[in-house]
Amino acid sequence: MAYLFNNPLDFAEQLTEGLAAAYPGWIRQVPGGVVRSNGTAPGHVAVVTGGGSGHYPAFAGLVGPGLAHGAAMGNIFASPSAQQIYSVAKAAHAGGGVLLTYGNYAGDVLNFTQAQERLNGEGIRTLMVAVTDDISSASAAETGKRRGIAGDLAVFKTAGACADAGASLDEVFRAATHANSRTRSFGIAFSGCTLPGAGAPLFSVPEGRMAVGMGIHGEPGIGEQDIPTADGAAELMVRALLAEAPEDVTGSSVGLILNGLGAVKSEELFVVYRKVAQLLDWAGITVIEPEIGELVTSFEMAGVSLSLFWLDDELEKYWRAPASTPAFRKGSVADAGPSYATAETGLSAGEEMPPASEASRHAAETIQALLDTAQSVIDENVDDLGALDAIAGDGDHGIGMQRGVRAAAQAGRMALGAGAGAGTLLSLAGDAWADRAGGTSGALWGVIIKALGESLGDNDVPDGGSISQGISQAGKRVMDFGKAELGDKTLVDVLIPFGHAFTEGTSSGLSLDEAWHKAADAADHAAEATASLVPKIGRARPHVEKSMGSPDPGAVSMAMIIRAIENALAAKEKAND
Numbered sequence: 001m002a003y004l005f006n007n008p009l010d011f012a013e014q015l016t017e018g019l020a021a022a023y024p025g026w027i028r029q030v031p032g033g034v035v036r037s038n039g040t041a042p043g044h045v046a047v048v049t050g051g052g053s054g055h056y057p058a059f060a061g062l063v064g065p066g067l068a069h070g071a072a073m074g075n076i077f078a079s080p081s082a083q084q085i086y087s088v089a090k091a092a093h094a095g096g097g098v099l100l101t102y103g104n105y106a107g108d109v110l111n112f113t114q115a116q117e118r119l120n121g122e123g124i125r126t127l128m129v130a131v132t133d134d135i136s137s138a139s140a141a142e143t144g145k146r147r148g149i150a151g152d153l154a155v156f157k158t159a160g161a162c163a164d165a166g167a168s169l170d171e172v173f174r175a176a177t178h179a180n181s182r183t184r185s186f187g188i189a190f191s192g193c194t195l196p197g198a199g200a201p202l203f204s205v206p207e208g209r210m211a212v213g214m215g216i217h218g219e220p221g222i223g224e225q226d227i228p229t230a231d232g233a234a235e236l237m238v239r240a241l242l243a244e245a246p247e248d249v250t251g252s253s254v255g256l257i258l259n260g261l262g263a264v265k266s267e268e269l270f271v272v273y274r275k276v277a278q279l280l281d282w283a284g285i286t287v288i289e290p291e292i293g294e295l296v297t298s299f300e301m302a303g304v305s306l307s308l309f310w311l312d313d314e315l316e317k318y319w320r321a322p323a324s325t326p327a328f329r330k331g332s333v334a335d336a337g338p339s340y341a342t343a344e345t346g347l348s349a350g351e352e353m354p355p356a357s358e359a360s361r362h363a364a365e366t367i368q369a370l371l372d373t374a375q376s377v378i379d380e381n382v383d384d385l386g387a388l389d390a391i392a393g394d395g396d397h398g399i400g401m402q403r404g405v406r407a408a409a410q411a412g413r414m415a416l417g418a419g420a421g422a423g424t425l426l427s428l429a430g431d432a433w434a435d436r437a438g439g440t441s442g443a444l445w446g447v448i449i450k451a452l453g454e455s456l457g458d459n460d461v462p463d464g465g466s467i468s469q470g471i472s473q474a475g476k477r478v479m480d481f482g483k484a485e486l487g488d489k490t491l492v493d494v495l496i497p498f499g500h501a502f503t504e505g506t507s508s509g510l511s512l513d514e515a516w517h518k519a520a521d522a523a524d525h526a527a528e529a530t531a532s533l534v535p536k537i538g539r540a541r542p543h544v545e546k547s548m549g550s551p552d553p554g555a556v557s558m559a560m561i562i563r564a565i566e567n568a569l570a571a572k573e574k575a576n577d
Contacts (some may be wrong), residue, residue, distance in 0.1 A: 001024075002299065009198030009403055012053040012075045015565060019060055021325040026064045030091040032084030034060045034189055035070040040094035045172045046070065047099045047164040048089045049156050051108060052077040052396075052438070054195075055216060057327030058152060058296045059463035065333040066323025069162040075403060076195055077396045078426035079107030079438035082114035083431070089119055089126065097125040099159055101176055103148025103216075104130040104539060110482060111268040113414040114443065116171025119352055119369065125169060129176040131155045132187040133307060134242045136213025136222050149216050150259040150296040151183040153328075154309040154319070163322035175318065182249070182310040186240045187301030188233060189214045193262060198386065202395040212236075215394075216261065216298045230235040230268070234275035237306040242283060254280070255319040256290040263302035272304065289320060295328070300459035356458035363422040363462050364571075365417070370565050371409045377564035378405045378557065383559055392547035397441065401557050404437025404445055418499060421458030426450065441554050444482055444491060464506030464515060482537075489533040489547070491554035498562060513569050520559075520566040527551055527559035 005011050020029035027034040033050060040046045046233055049059045050072030059071040060320030070092035075082035079102075080088075089098045100116055102108045106423070112128055119126040133151025148155075158179035162172045189211045192201035205211050205224065213222035228236065258273050269292050280287055288311060296305075311319060356364075378385075378401050385398030411432035413426040427450050435447025455470030456462045475496050484490040501522035504513025530552040 002194065002196035003325045008076075008195070008399065009406070009516070010294060011196045014030060015053060015056075016060060016073045019326065025342040026324070026326050027060065029420055030088060031072040032080060032087035033071050033086060034063055034093045036063060036065070037380075039165075040069045040092050040096075041164075043095050044093060044100055044166060045169050046089065046092035047100055047101065047156070047159045047172065048085070049152070050074065050080045050088065050112070051103055051105075052079060052083055054193075055296050056300050057294070057325075061327030062153070062156055062325050063327030064323065065342075066164060066330070067322055067325050068156055068158070068389045069160070069163070074107075074438040075400060075436075077394045078400050078437070078442070079105065079111045081417075081434040081435040081438045081442060081571075082111045082118070084438070085112055085115035086118050089115060091115065093124055094194060096163075097127070097173050099127055099129065099163070099169065099176060099566045100146055101131065101152075101155060101159055103125040104144075104146060105134045105148070106482070107443065111438065111445045112249060112482060112508075114481075127169060127173040128154065129159070129173065129180055131180055131183070133180070133183040134213075134215065135184050135186055135240060137215065137554045140244060145385040147215050148186045149187060150183040150257050150305045150308070151307040152179075153257055153291070153295050154183045154255055154307065155179045157321070158315060158318040159325060161318040164321075179309070179315055179318070182246050182315060183307060184241050184244045184246075185305050185307040186237050187214055187261070187303055187305030188212055188236070189261065189301055190227060191263070193299035193301040193388075195299070195399070195401075197394070198317065198383075200392045202388075206485055210518050211303075214301075216296055217282075223514075228493045230271045231435070232270050232273040233277040233304070234279060234306075238276055238279045240281075241308045242304060245303055245308075248524075249310045251310070251312055252276055252284055253286045253288050253311045255285050255315075256280075257305075257307035257309070258290065258292045259296055260294045261299045261301040261303035261305065261309065262294070262297045268448065269293065271525055278305065284527070288316060293574040319398065337507060350473065353415065353418045353420045353422050354519040356419065356424065357460070359461045360421035360423070360458045361419060361454075363456070364412075364420055367422055368409075368412045368416050368423055369572075370568060371405070371412045373564050374561045375405045377560055378402050381557075381560060384555055388550065388556060389553040391457075391550045393553070396439070396484075397557065400437050400439050400441055403443050404433040405561075407436030408433040408445075410502065422462055423455075424455030440482065440556075441491070444478050444554075446511045447477050447481055448495070451477055464512050467512070468499070468503045471495075471502060475499050484537050488536040488542040489530050489552045489555075490537060491558045493525050493530050493533065493552065494562075497526040498558075510548065513566075513573050514564075516569055517564050520558045520563045523559040523562045529545045529556040530555045 045067040048070040065390040069090040070087040072080035076546040131148030132146035134147040137147040138145035162175040193205035322333040324333040382398035389397035408429035430449030449475035452470035502519035
C-alpha cells in the first residue's frame with residue numbers, strides 16, 4: 001500500500017512536482033507533465049510519451065537525452081487528458097514535428113488521438129505509435145488490441161535515439177513502429193497493489209497461487225496457477241515469448257527487459273535472470289545489454305514481466321545508444337538543446353465570457369446546482385465505484401470520476417461568477433472534467449457535457465427539445481469518438497437508452513421533470529442490464545469471466561448521476577409548488 005501521501009486526489013500532481021524538483025538537470029515541469037530541461041534540439045523530432053501515474057520510472061523518469069523529450073502525466077492509472085498531452089507536446093516541439101507514443105489502452109488512445117488532431121490542426125505535424133507488446137491481452141491475430149506494458153521502454157528508446165540522431169519524423173515513426181512489431185512481453189504477479197487512500201488492494205491472489213498475464217494497472221491476470229520456483233517462472237515466461245517470436249526475424253539477438261513491478265526486488269530478479277539467460281542461450285539466442293530492475297511498475301504490486309526485443313542492425317544500434325534520464329542511464333550523453341519557455345493554456349479567471357441572455361444566465365444557476373448534485377453523489381459512492389471497477393479493471397473509476405466532477409463543478413462556479421450562460425458554463429465544465437479526470441471516462445464525459453452545452457447555447461431558455469438534441473448529439477459523438485457501440489458494456493449502454501426515453505417523454509407532452517424521471521428509470525434498468533453483457537472494449541475486455549455478472553462501472557456511475565439529477569429536479573419542483 002501507499003504510506004506517504006496527502007490528499008489522494010493531488011497525488012499525481014504532487015509527485016510530478018517533486019520529481020521535477022529532484023532532477024532539475026534532466027527535466028522541468030510544464031503544464032501537463034515534464035520535458036527535458038535543455039529542450040529539444042532545433043529542427044529535431046520531439047518524442048512525447050505519457051500515461052497514468054503509478055508506473056515510475058515510466059513515464060516522467062524516462063525523459064532525457066537518448067529517450068523521450070517529454071511525458072504527459074495522468075492521474076493514478078489513468079491516461080493523461082488530451083489537454084495535458086497537447087501542452088507537453090507544444091512545450092517539447094522544436095520545429096521537427098512530434099511523435100506521440102504510449103501504451104495501447106482505451107483512454108490513452110482517445111486522448112492521444114485528440115491531442116494529435118489538435119496539434120496537426122495547428123500545423124505541428126504529429127504521428128503516433130501505440131505500444132502493443134503484451135502477448136497475454138489478445139491473440140497473435142489481434143495484435144492491435146494488445147496492451148502496452150514493460151516493452152514500452154524498447155519502443156521509447158528506439159524513438160528517442162532515432163530522433164536525437166537527427167532523423168525526420170517519418171523515419172522516427174518508422175523506427176518506432178518497427179521496434180513495436182519486434183517487442184513481446186509476458187507478466188506474472190503474486191499480489192495486487194493498493195492505490196493511495198484505498199483500504200484494500202485492487203485484486204488478490206489466493207495463497208500459493210499467482211496471476212498469469214496481468215497488466216500494469218492493478219488489473220487481475222488472465223488466469224491463475226500455482227507459484228513456481230524462480231526457474232519455473234523463467235521457463236514459463238521464456239517459453240511463452242519464444243512461441244510468439246516475430247515471423248520476420250532473421251537474426252538471433254534480443255534486447256531484454258526483466259522488469260520488477262514494485263515488490264519483487266533486484267536480488268530476486270537476478271535469480272530469475274540466471275535461468276532466463278540459460279534458456280535463451282540453449283535456444284541459440286544472444287542477449288544484448290539486458291535491462292534488469294524496476295522500469296515500468298505498478299505501485300507495490302508483487303510481480304515480474306519479461307520482454308524480448310528482437311534486434312536487427314538498426315534496432316541494435318538504438319538499443320545500445322547512450323541515454324541519460326532521472327531513472328535510466330546508459331553510456332555517456334551530451335545534450336546541447338536550448339531552453340524554451342512555455343505558457344499556460346486555457347481560460348484565465350479574468351477572461352471575458354461570451355455574451356449571454358439573462359434567461360440563459362439564470363438557467364446556468366440551475367445547471368451549476370445540478371453539477372454540485374453530481375459531485376455529491378460521486379463523493380458518496382467513490383469507494384463503491386472503485387471496488388466495482390477493480391473486479392475486471394484497475395479500480396480507478398471512482399477516484400477518476402471524483403476528480404472529473406469536482407473539477408467540472410469548480411469550473412462551473414468560476415464561469416457562473418463571471419456571468420456565463422448555460423452553454424458556456426457547460427462547455428468550460430466539460431473541458432475541466434476531461435482535463436482533470438483523464439482516462440477514458442474523463443474524455444467521454446467531456447464530450448457529453450460539451451455537446452449539451454452546444455445544444456443549449458447562451459441565449460434561449462433550455463427546454464425539452466434543446467436538452468433532447470444535446471443528449472442525442474452526445475450519444476453520437478461518444479460512439480464516434482470512443483468507438484463503442486450498444487452492447488459493448490460501456491456507458492453507451494446507458495446514454496443511448498436514456499436519450500431515447502427522454503426524447504419519447506418530451507415528444508409525448510411530458511414536462512421536463514416527468515420526462516427526466518422516465519428516462520432515469522430507463523438508465524437504471526440499462527445499467528443493471530450491463531451485468532449480463534460481455535465487455536468488448538476497454539481494460540475489462542481481457543477479463544470476460546471476471547466481468548460477467550457485474551455491471552459496467554461507467555454505466556453505473558452515469559445512471560447514478562442521472563438519478564441524482566432527477567431527485568434534485570423533483571425537489572426543486574416541489575419547493576416551487
